[in-house]
Amino acid sequence: MTEIFDAIKHAAIGISRAIVNADTGATSHTNATGDTQLKLDVLSDHIIEEAFASVTSVQAIISEEKEVQTPLHVKGRYIVGYDPLDGSSLVDVNLSVGSIFGIYEGGISGANLKAAVYVVYGPRVELVIAHEDVRLYRLTPEGAFAFVRTLTLNPKGKLNAPGGTQQHWPAHHKAMIGGLFAQGYRLRYSGGMVPDLHQILLKGGGLFSYPATSDVPKGKLRMVFEVFPFAFVYTLAGGEAIDGNVPLLSLTPSHAHDTTPCFFGSREEIATVRATYANH
Structure with missing residues (x-):
């Protein structure tokens, strides 16, 4: 599982740079559910696919931007389902966006989810890993994700x-x-x-x-x-x-x-x- 988390961290750094520098315009294509794909959607998807290409524990990946699974390693245990850039239409007005990852074993159902990760690209780049508990990390100027704290919800919010x-x-x-x-x-x-x-x-x-x-x-x-x-x-x-x-x-x-x-x-x-x- 650690190598999957490391691949996500690597991809997150690449996507954060792309958000700052890449073209935010639309493509002439739609994704599997009919949403217009932005150039950043496609680029983010490519960055993530490259990050997982060498992760041997990943059998296949499936993206919100693609209709079918992409097979990677026959002997891999996990399938990673992900939204490469959720809220991408907010980038051109400079609001926070994110990436979402679900790590599945034995099929893509809720019961088969073994871990989840999401990334927030905002004034700071933050990453949350849910595995044995829920942990918040923040991207440092040196280009590493440093642990901040464990996250829990109160019984009642506001x-x-x-x-x-x-x-x-x-x-x-x-x-x-x-x-x-x-x-x-x-x-x-x-x-x-x-x-x-x-x-x-x-x-x-x-x-x-x-x-x-x-x-x-x-x-x-x-x-x-x-x-x-x-x-x-x-x-x-x-x-x-x-x-x-x-x-x-x-x-x-x-x-x-x-x-x-x-x-x-x-x-x-x-x-x-x-x-x-x-x-x-």
């Missing part, structure tokens, strides 16, 4: 990051979000999954939600590349992650690019979600 277009929210979800704000929760939503979930984790707790909506009834976020890795992080940090009713890590996609509604947060916020969605 931040609320509600995703999706509000006019498409179901009534019960809208009422739940309004109820949280009425209790004094603070709105924190950038449009980037990585920085928003990172903020909730570092600030001790709260709720990130992306529900089923009338325009995306199966949710927008992808299980293998985005949802499962963060569900693993939040669960290991002492929080919970559900689809509204069941734990996200109990789900199995029928296709690598399947999506799901998702809620990540502290235990009290997730209890509120369960109560809201119990009859829906």
Whole structure:
């Protein structure tokens, strides 16, 4: 597992440099789920693929930017599913973006996730590894990732990051979000999954939600590349992650690019979600 983490660190440094210097324009292509690919998406995907090419424990990789798996090493134990540059459309307005990695053994289901890593590219480059616990690292001027601290979630938080277009929210979800704000929760939503979930984790707790909506009834976020890795992080940090009713890590996609509604947060916020969605 260490060589996988080292490959991710190496790729993260390359991507951080690309964000600063590379072209942020769009390509003429779309990815497997129909999103327009930016040049940075493609470049980041290439950087990650190169980083894993020599990691013999990795059997295959599968990217949000590709339709099928890329085989690497026949005798490898792990499959790495990743989003090379989540929130890439925010780069041109200079907001934080990130990379997300899930390390699977025995197939790409929530139950088969063995570790998760994400990287935040912002004023500082930070990396979080969830394996035996959840650890925060920060890129130093010398080009190494230094350990900062172990991360845990409080039983109750104060931040609320509600995703999706509000006019498409179901009534019960809208009422739940309004109820949280009425209790004094603070709105924190950038449009980037990585920085928003990172903020909730570092600030001790709260709720990130992306529900089923009338325009995306199966949710927008992808299980293998985005949802499962963060569900693993939040669960290991002492929080919970559900689809509204069941734990996200109990789900199995029928296709690598399947999506799901998702809620990540502290235990009290997730209890509120369960109560809201119990009859829906």
